[in-house]
Each structure stands twice: as C-alpha cells, then as structure tokens.
Amino acid sequence: MNYENIYIEEDDQIGIITINRPKKLNALNRRTIEELHVAFKELEDDKEIKVIILTGSGEKAFVAGADISEFADFSVKEAQKLAAEGQEKLFNMVENLSTPVIAAVNGFALGGGLELAMACHFRVASTNAKMGLPEVSLGVIPGYGGTQRLPQLIGKGRAMELIMTAGMIDGGKAVEYGLVNHVVSPEELLPLCIKIASRISNNSVVAIKYAIKAVNAGFMYDADGYAAEIEAFGTCFGTDDFKEGTSAFLEKRKADFPGS
Incomplete structure (x- = not known):
C-alpha cells in the first residue's frame, strides 16, 4: 500500500509508525484508519519487529481527533457502521495485536486520538500532551471504545467526569490517574519509548x-x-x-x- 498519511521507520527490531497529517493535526479519517490497519498488520507479520511505537508528526498533536468533516451528515445507521468498522479494523486490532504497541503521546490526543492511544498496550506522554474525550460538546459520545477503555484505565468516576465535562487533562494528571505510564519532555519522548521497547525486545x-x-x-x-x-x-x-x-x-x- 502506498501510504499518504503515515510513514513507517524500522530500527533494531522496533517499528515506529508516525501519523503524518500535520495540517489536520493528524486527525483520523477513513484513509488514515485504513493505512494504520495495513501498517500494523505489516509490522506484526514482520518477524524482525518485536515492538511497535505509534506517534504523531510534530509536537502539536498525537491525533487531535476524528476528521469530523467526513461524518457530519451521516445517518444513524451510517454512524453505527462507522463506529463498528473502525473499532474492528483499527482499535480492537491494536489492542489485541500480539506485538506490543507503545503510544508516544505528543501534544493533543483528543477523541479518536485518545481512543487510539488507549487501544495501545500502554502510553508514554510528553509534558505538552493534552488528553480528553470532548465528543459530548458535539452532541455525540466516543464511538471508538472510549466509554469502555477509559473507565478501565482510570476508574469509572474519573472517566465519567472527563467524558461529561468534555475536559482535557495534561500529562501530569494523566500519569496520576494511571492513563499514561511516564511523562517526559518532548525531546525525551521517543528516546524513552525506544529504551522501553529495547528492553521488551530482549524477552520472549x-x-x-x-x-x-x-x-x-x-x-x-x-x-x-x-x-x-x-x-x-x-x-x-x-x-x-x-x-x-x-x-x-x-x-x-x-x-x-x-x-x-
């Protein structure tokens, strides 16, 4: 597949997938979801790759959310199909991938972006990260697993508050809540993820x-x-x-x- 919205780098048994739509703050559209599906499958099938790191290009955003322009006019059935297909094709796939996936959260991880980060096996954030599920401010709810994974990670009460207020939390609060494992400077983000990935790759x-x-x-x-x-x-x-x-x-x- 010719990738338009992502690129892949491979280095010493580690595959790094970077979502690259900087003008859209790396927002997820159908094409990007399809490309990520193919990329994860490709790296999982590569026996030389033992760990995958997922991040966004630039320092402004990991993934700022879903591309609302694609589904603003959807009917009820179309919206349900969008959520079902997206969950199966990408979010559930990542969660159940046999190759460990680390989310390197740089900047905004909102809506579908936070849902994607939560589908990864664990998360590391930079100090400029901002995370939240703002969907109710648009008259909708998270549709890519956010209402399920967020309570699992931070508890029901905190998840309810974050979802119902459409608020955002920073890296410090995210690590306090258990949403991310580590918070480091933007410059240290990928090096730390690579260091952790290298430790993982030494094991079976x-x-x-x-x-x-x-x-x-x-x-x-x-x-x-x-x-x-x-x-x-x-x-x-x-x-x-x-x-x-x-x-x-x-x-x-x-x-x-x-x-x-």
Whole structure:
C-alpha cells in the first residue's frame, strides 16, 4: 500500500509508525484508519519487529481527533457502521495485536486520538500532551471504545467526569490517574519509548504474545481471565522459547530466544 498519511521507520527490531497529517493535526479519517490497519498488520507479520511505537508528526498533536468533516451528515445507521468498522479494523486490532504497541503521546490526543492511544498496550506522554474525550460538546459520545477503555484505565468516576465535562487533562494528571505510564519532555519522548521497547525486545516474543492475550481476557465480559492465564501459562511450556529461557537461566547466561 502506498501510504499518504503515515510513514513507517524500522530500527533494531522496533517499528515506529508516525501519523503524518500535520495540517489536520493528524486527525483520523477513513484513509488514515485504513493505512494504520495495513501498517500494523505489516509490522506484526514482520518477524524482525518485536515492538511497535505509534506517534504523531510534530509536537502539536498525537491525533487531535476524528476528521469530523467526513461524518457530519451521516445517518444513524451510517454512524453505527462507522463506529463498528473502525473499532474492528483499527482499535480492537491494536489492542489485541500480539506485538506490543507503545503510544508516544505528543501534544493533543483528543477523541479518536485518545481512543487510539488507549487501544495501545500502554502510553508514554510528553509534558505538552493534552488528553480528553470532548465528543459530548458535539452532541455525540466516543464511538471508538472510549466509554469502555477509559473507565478501565482510570476508574469509572474519573472517566465519567472527563467524558461529561468534555475536559482535557495534561500529562501530569494523566500519569496520576494511571492513563499514561511516564511523562517526559518532548525531546525525551521517543528516546524513552525506544529504551522501553529495547528492553521488551530482549524477552520472549511468544511469552509476550500470551501475556497480552491473558491480560486482555481479564477485561472481557465474556471471558475468564484466570482461565485464559492458566491456558496460556501451560502453552508456554511447549514452546522453544521456554526451553531456551529456562536453560539460559540454569546455565547463567543470556537467553537467545528463537521466537517459537
């Protein structure tokens, strides 16, 4: 696919996806969602890539929201289809990707932008980050999983307040709430994400895949997280990575995981 609104960089087992619509503050439109879908699939299928970092171009915005001009005139059915397709194609896909995804939140992450960051496995923000779900100020609600993921991350009461006031919080408040893991200067944002990604890449990609699956199961209404953990734990014992990891530990050497 020829990317118009994003670009991909690969460096030492890390893939960096940058959303690049600076004139629109990196707002999500259909084309961008499609490109991100393809890019995530491409990097997940690349066995050399062990971690993905998602960010926005420039310092003003990670993603300032959805491109409202695309759906302002939609009917009820069209709007429901938009939300369903978007969640399946991008947001749920990212959440359940077997390759870890870190959101490097630089600047505004509003509406669909915050929803995209929340779909990532965890988040790191810069000091100039501003995060919120302002949809009710437009007469609508978050439609890409925001009403579900935000309470999971920061608690029901705080999520209700943030959604109902259409307010924004900065990086300091976001880390206090548990919405992001770290807050650093804009200059330090990508270097810290790369440092964390490098640490992740030293570990078993197979075990990480099962860990993501087990953790996510605990937040699903129709799944038993403990049962998922037990199954995944046992499955790990049949992998080459487990054999290598335990052998390396007993032999007091660094593991060289085969990834199978």
